[in-house]
Amino acid sequence: WKMVEKQHALQSLAESEARYRRLAENAEDLIYRISFLPEQHFDYVSPSSTRITGFTPEDHYNDPMLGYKLVHPDDIPMLKTLVESGADPAQPVVLRWVRKDGKIIWTEQRNVPVFDADGNRIALEGIARDITSRKESEEILKESEARFRQVAENINEVFWLRESVSGEMLYISPKYEEVRGRTCQSLYDNPKSFIESIHPAHRAEVWEEQKRLSEEGIPFNM
Numbered sequence: 001w002k003m004v005e006k007q008h009a010l011q012s013l014a015e016s017e018a019r020y021r022r023l024a025e026n027a028e029d030l031i032y033r034i035s036f037l038p039e040q041h042f043d044y045v046s047p048s049s050t051r052i053t054g055f056t057p058e059d060h061y062n063d064p065m066l067g068y069k070l071v072h073p074d075d076i077p078m079l080k081t082l083v084e085s086g087a088d089p090a091q092p093v094v095l096r097w098v099r100k101d102g103k104i105i106w107t108e109q110r111n112v113p114v115f116d117a118d119g120n121r122i123a124l125e126g127i128a129r130d131i132t133s134r135k136e137s138e139e140i141l142k143e144s145e146a147r148f149r150q151v152a153e154n155i156n157e158v159f160w161l162r163e164s165v166s167g168e169m170l171y172i173s174p175k176y177e178e179v180r181g182r183t184c185q186s187l188y189d190n191p192k193s194f195i196e197s198i199h200p201a202h203r204a205e206v207w208e209e210q211k212r213l214s215e216e217g218i219p220f221n222m
Contacts, residue, residue: 030107030128032060032067037122040064052107052130054100072096072104094131106135160187167191 024031024046030053031046041064045057053070060066071079075095082093092108099105108131114123152159152173158180159173169191172184198206 028129030130031126032128033123033125034064034067035123042067043123052099052105052128053097070097072098105130105132107131162191 024044027046027048029046030048031044032049033043035041035043042057042060045060047057049060050056055066055070063069068079072095079095092110094106094108097105097107107128109126109128111124111126113121114125116122149171152171155173156175157173158176159171160176161170162168163170169188172187174184176182176184176187
């Protein structure tokens with residue numbers, strides 16, 4: 001009976017390992033495990049390594065330091081700091097990698113240290129995601145915002161953006177201070193104060209226009 005129980009337990013364990021291996025080997029992200037004893041080596045590198053880095057899992061198994069060699073030279077100091085201080089597993093680490101073909105990509109990694117019973121770090125398990133497209137989109141957005149700000153800060157008209165629901169001020173052009181005689185900060189602090197700079201004879205008209213635009217879901221900018 002004990003032998004049957006043992007066989008069932010081993011079979012369940014094998015089935016569980018097979019399920020997790022299928023998940024890892026079909027994951028878009030790069031999954032890996034590095035052991036430090038008796039010397040540093042990769043226990044596992046998922047097949048997605050080839051697509052993301054150009055290096056196969058076998059390349060990693062043959063070169064235990066390949067994970068470090070992938071890091072962009074300019075990001076090496078950051079990597080050393082993280083290794084020495086111990087990265088927080090809850091916080092992703094963003095580093096540039098240099099692919100086998102020389103292309104630079106951005107990766108977001110989460111690493112979890114593995115300790116033995118005595119508290120010694122014996123391994124590192126991690127997941128790395130290629131976020132190059134996201135970083136490129138962020139850079140395009142930054143450039144677009146910079147161009148917008150340059151134009152907005154050099155026009156002669158007063159221009160501002162308000163969040164249509166909350167009324168929060170998102171941007172106020174510097175010309176506001178010259179034309180309205182109030183600081184931009186005063187409008188950030190109290191968005192409703194913009195009405196005070198409008199002639200009393202036109203305030204009702206402005207409020208009606210704001211109400212109409214809000215109902216139509218159109219941001220009210222002035």
